[in-house]
Amino acid sequence: MEIEAMVSEQAALAAEYASSPPARSAVPALMIRCSAEPTAPVPALFEPVFYVVLQGSKRLTFAGRTHDFGAGTCAVASVGLPFVSQVIEASAAKPYVGAELRLDPGVVADLLMTLPDASEREAPSFAAAPAESEILEPFGRMLRLLATPADAPVLAGPFARELCYRLLQGPLGDTLGQVGRRGSRFAQIRAAADWIGCNANKPLSVKRLAGDVGMSSTSLHRHFKAVTGYSPLAYQRYLRLLEARRILHAGNTPVTTTAFTVGYASPSQFSREYKRMFGEPPVRDIKLREPLRSRNSLHLVSHL
Structure with a gap:
């Protein structure tokens, strides 16, 4: 089946199970998002997920850089990233449809151990690329579980693992690999971002946080901003x-x-x-x- 046909088929399936407001589906790690009209820009957080645009188009702005994504584009983020989201192409007859799968760092880490050629190059915390059939096939199987939710506890895990395996071998692999890679500078930044995310309503000492993740305050501030586009304190304010x-x-x-x-x-x-x-x-x-x-x-x- 051609890529365009696969994307169209998955858009119809995903739209059938969308809800308003968006909520976790019968497959817990999977969420469908739809809009029957263009939307105003909305500040949000791109969490560590795999995301694919199945119909319509969306505009995302990270750290002042704007990207437009149309149907058939997939993306991966390896850390929570502040951004502005806007649906720019949608209608009642042909709504915007997107689907996301929450990533399991443990699965990614396990796969990295089985892939001897897995890259350890530094990579951006967000990456996008045209979806390939190797990606859409396991993702389509995940979507079809929405029609048979009783199968999800048994089959969702293997399907998600296969999807991660395919992603690691493709153009999004370097970014995805950061989700499961430990002991790197990026892992320290991700740990800091995760702590802020879990404790956003508490006072933040950048010096103490830097010590907890094994960095100096200056290094944490510089690298945190390079990864997320925000300083630690600005990131906390955004989440609040x-x-x-x-x-x-x-x-x-x-x-x-x-x-x-x-x-x-x-x-x-x-x-x-x-x-x-x-x-x-x-x-x-x-x-x-x-x-x-x-x-x-x-x-x-x-x-x-």
Whole structure:
């Protein structure tokens, strides 16, 4: 089957099982994202996942660099990356459809041990390339499990492992390999990013974090920004604001309570930084988003 036909078939299958808002599917590591219309730019976090655009197109901006991805483009990120996401091609008749698979570092690390020729070259933390049949075939089997969820506990793992194996052998392999490689400089940065992600609402001492991951403060700051596009403190602030927006859009939590919950000591500072990131202060942003929650059409409301 030609690549275009494979992509089209998988787009139809994925769209059938999409939900609004996006949620984990019957295959826990798999998520489908759809939009029936173009969207405004949305700050988000590209977590360590494999992602493929199956229909429509999307624009992603990382650290000031903009990339447009159309149907048949796949991508891998090896660490949580702040970015701005925007669907630029979608309609009710032909919605944007994307699918992602959360990566298991343990599987990647195990595969690296079985691939003696696996590269250890430094690679960017994000990479994209046209999808090949070797990638789409195992991913298609993963998608088809959505129709037979009882098979997922047995078959999802082997299908995901095969997909990672194929990715490691292709143009995205160097970036994917960083997910499972230990003892490298990148692994130290990933450990720092993971700690911030799990403790974003707590005070951050860059000096202490640097010591915990085996680096100097200066080295951590320089390499962290090179990988993520943000300093450690700016990265923490970004994650706090994303979580704050999620809380505010999820229910009736007051703005001040939300500010304290995500780690801000000053609600006024929280409101200023929220407006700087999302374009509107918290209260107005909630009101503007309320109509979107009541629509029946599908929208992206998270990363990718």
